[in-house]
Amino acid sequence: MLRVVVLGAAAGGGVPQWNCGCPVCTTARSEAADLQSSQASIAVSADGAHWFLINASPDLRQQVTATPQLHPKRGELRHSPIAGVILTNGEIDAIAGLLSMREGSPFTIYAHQRVLAILKSNSVFDVLSEKNVKRRPITVDHAFEPTLPDGSASGLEVLPFEVPGKGAWYLEGKAHPAGNDGAGDTLGLRIAEKASGKYFYFLAACARVTDDLKSRLAGAPLVFFDGTVWRDDELIAAGLGNKTGQGMGHISMSGSHGAIESLAGLAIGRKLFLHINNSNPALLKDSPERKMAERAGWQIPADGTEIEL
Amino acid sequence: MLRVVVLGAAAGGGVPQWNCGCPVCTTARSEAADLQSSQASIAVSADGAHWFLINASPDLRQQVTATPQLHPKRGELRHSPIAGVILTNGEIDAIAGLLSMREGSPFTIYAHQRVLAILKSNSVFDVLSEKNVKRRPITVDHAFEPTLPDGSASGLEVLPFEVPGKGAWYLEGKAHPAGNDGAGDTLGLRIAEKASGKYFYFLAACARVTDDLKSRLAGAPLVFFDGTVWRDDELIAAGLGNKTGQGMGHISMSGSHGAIESLAGLAIGRKLFLHINNSNPALLKDSPERKMAERAGWQIPADGTEIEL
Numbered sequence: 001m002l003r004v005v006v007l008g009a010a011a012g013g014g015v016p017q018w019n020c021g022c023p024v025c026t027t028a029r030s031e032a033a034d035l036q037s038s039q040a041s042i043a044v045s046a047d048g049a050h051w052f053l054i055n056a057s058p059d060l061r062q063q064v065t066a067t068p069q070l071h072p073k074r075g076e077l078r079h080s081p082i083a084g085v086i087l088t089n090g091e092i093d094a095i096a097g098l099l100s101m102r103e104g105s106p107f108t109i110y111a112h113q114r115v116l117a118i119l120k121s122n123s124v125f126d127v128l129s130e131k132n133v134k135r136r137p138i139t140v141d142h143a144f145e146p147t148l149p150d151g152s153a154s155g156l157e158v159l160p161f162e163v164p165g166k167g168a169w170y171l172e173g174k175a176h177p178a179g180n181d182g183a184g185d186t187l188g189l190r191i192a193e194k195a196s197g198k199y200f201y202f203l204a205a206c207a208r209v210t211d212d213l214k215s216r217l218a219g220a221p222l223v224f225f226d227g228t229v230w231r232d233d234e235l236i237a238a239g240l241g242n243k244t245g246q247g248m249g250h251i252s253m254s255g256s257h258g259a260i261e262s263l264a265g266l267a268i269g270r271k272l273f274l275h276i277n278n279s280n281p282a283l284l285k286d287s288p289e290r291k292m293a294e295r296a297g298w299q300i301p302a303d304g305t306e307i308e309l
Numbered sequence: 310m311l312r313v314v315v316l317g318a319a320a321g322g323g324v325p326q327w328n329c330g331c332p333v334c335t336t337a338r339s340e341a342a343d344l345q346s347s348q349a350s351i352a353v354s355a356d357g358a359h360w361f362l363i364n365a366s367p368d369l370r371q372q373v374t375a376t377p378q379l380h381p382k383r384g385e386l387r388h389s390p391i392a393g394v395i396l397t398n399g400e401i402d403a404i405a406g407l408l409s410m411r412e413g414s415p416f417t418i419y420a421h422q423r424v425l426a427i428l429k430s431n432s433v434f435d436v437l438s439e440k441n442v443k444r445r446p447i448t449v450d451h452a453f454e455p456t457l458p459d460g461s462a463s464g465l466e467v468l469p470f471e472v473p474g475k476g477a478w479y480l481e482g483k484a485h486p487a488g489n490d491g492a493g494d495t496l497g498l499r500i501a502e503k504a505s506g507k508y509f510y511f512l513a514a515c516a517r518v519t520d521d522l523k524s525r526l527a528g529a530p531l532v533f534f535d536g537t538v539w540r541d542d543e544l545i546a547a548g549l550g551n552k553t554g555q556g557m558g559h560i561s562m563s564g565s566h567g568a569i570e571s572l573a574g575l576a577i578g579r580k581l582f583l584h585i586n587n588s589n590p591a592l593l594k595d596s597p598e599r600k601m602a603e604r605a606g607w608q609i610p611a612d613g614t615e616i617e618l
Contacts, residue, residue, distance in 0.1 A: 012411065013411065013412055014370055016374055017412060018369070018370055018373045018374075018379075018389060018391075018409060018410060018412075018414075019381055019387055019388060019389040019391075019410075019412055019413075019414040020381065020386070020387060020412070021381040021382070021383070021384070021385045021386050021387065021388055022386060025381075026381075026383075029374065029380055036374070058367070058370060058408060058409050059370065059371070060327070061323055061327055061367060061368065062368070062371055064327045065325055065327075065338065065345070070327075071338055072328055072329065072330040072334075072335075073330070074330070074335075075330070076330045077329070077330050077331060077547070077548050077549055078328055078329060078330065078549060078550075079328060079330055080327060080328040082327075082328075092408050092411065092433060092436050095433075096405065096408045096409075096433070099367060099401050099405045099408075100327060100367050100405075101327060101328075102321065102322065102401065103322055103326060103327075103328055103329070103550075104328075104550065105327075105328040118432070118433075121432065122431040122432060122433050123427070123430065123431060123479060123480060123483065123486075124401060124404075124405070124427075124431050124433070124479060125479075126479040126480070126483070127401050127478075127479040169436075170432060170433060170434075170435040170436040171432060171435075174432065174435070177432075238386070239386050240386055240387060241387075241412075241413065
């Protein structure tokens with residue numbers, strides 16, 4: 001059985017974001033704490049005992065505390081069911097949580113060499129000694145089986161593939177530690193259980209849906225997809241910033257080239273948005289946008305949502 | 310009036326720590342959620358409207374959400390009462406929270422040039438653009454007045470001073486970006502309200518109490534002090550690790566050279582431990598160690614504790 005737990009569904013900053021007074025963040029701080037959402041990450045397991053995180057959000061410590069599946073085994077002084085972390089990009093909201101995985105438990109970081117180069121060039125990540133925390137490069141279009149800390153098989157097969165996106169924005173205009181060829185900055189993942197062949201897709205960042213991507217996703221039982229913004233200019237329209245969704249490398253939910261429209265009719269079993277920005281009105285349960293998304297078969301998952309395939 | 314809010318009181322890793330099955334962490338995950346404690350940081354204000362954080366813990370986002378004083382002003386789309394962050398060292402548990410202060414609100418980071426050099430040499434911190442987030446070096450034994458984002462006076466006066474300690478351990482055995490002269494790695498702070506002269510001390514890391522330090526702290530109305538371990542070898546004795554308190558640059562609470570004994574008889578008005586490790590039995594409310602600490606006049610503050618001077 002392939003098990004997934006949604007640790008967080010929000011985009012960078014989370015809900016509420018420390019400095020944000022938008023309707024969603026304000027409501028989440030006061031009358032509707034159930035609107036609170038931590039930053040996007042999921043945990044996946046083939047055996048229910050060993051788990052792999054997809055991305056390490058800045059909220060990782062709270063996410064682990066809130067998720068019984070990720071608690072240390074009873075009776076062990078130091079232990080974690082987390083066998084590894086698979087990174088799909090180098091943004092702060094995907095990597096900062098690694099800094100909360102100190103204290104010597106063994107696990108493996110799987111990432112494209114461009115992201116590993118970022119970790120290597122930032123000495124703060126040396127807090128995870130290479131002795132306990134192995135770094136394993138992953139390659140676009142090459143499936144791999146993540147391993148458990150003792151080297152044994154996890155029962156999972158992960159296929160990373162390139163998706164339209166952008167590099168980490170704190171490196172914009174600067175020399176990338178792995179050079180300025182952008183390939184590998186934004187990955188999608190196909191994650192399968194080897195024994196049963198069950199699988200799902202994870203794309204927390206994606207700038208547009210190409211025909212190739214449509215073919216890939218068609219018929220999938222489950223897809224997690226980039227839900228950052230409802231419409232491309234919503235941050236500007238709301239007075240929250242000067243960036244468009246596209247400028248940040250993210251597709252919109254709505255519109256003729258948006259995610260809802262682009263992924264319609266592909267016979268996908270279950271569709272969940274992830275990496276949803278606090279500016280996105282679809283976060284509000286009674287909003288027309290939320291209803292449109294739900295009518296189109298999309299779910300906006302609460303932190304802790306469990307799915308079994 | 311000088312106002313202080315304890316945002317978190319735990320040492321690095323917090324309570325519960327992601328991979329820890331010690332009695333404190335296990336209890337905090339299950340029957341006693343009130344044992345949960347986020348990583349050490351306080352907020353201080355002279356006017357109740359503008360606040361300065363002392364250190365930026367990895368739990369910063371949750372700490373801000375839990376602290377009404379730090380919420381954006383009602384009616385403002387983007388705002389934060391946090392005017393600045395004063396760093397006393399470069400450990401992960403003191404700086405990682407800066408990565409949760411993205412999104413363009415202006416504030417100032419005050420730190421010794423050794424810590425600023427760490428931030429500068431780690432590109433992830435470039436996520437805080439120098440345009441919005443000023444870096445201001447602070448100097449041992451030179452008092453400064455932190456300013457508000459518009460340049461006006463905060464009404465606070467902060468005196469940094471050197472205390473016995475250690476450099477950030479992820480840089481151990483490596484070239485420090487500011488060179489290998491250790492002065493300035495661990496600071497204590499005297500924080501005063503200029504108008505009233507009211508003041509307190511903050512020492513979240515301190516390896517030992519020297520006679521100079523005793524003279525400094527004598528008669529202070531309030532002291533926050535390093536409470537990492539109860540006894541020097543407790544991590545080893547509990548099977549949780551191979552480090553001593555001293556090896557990490559931290560004094561013990563107990564013992565003839567410990568904090569309780571060393572700071573006794575100094576006529577300090579109120580004494581609170583901060584940076585308390587999950588291995589420390591004084592965290593357990595009914596433990597003999599807790600009772601000894603309390604009988605000696607020490608408090609182990611819960612997250613959110615407010616103090617006014």
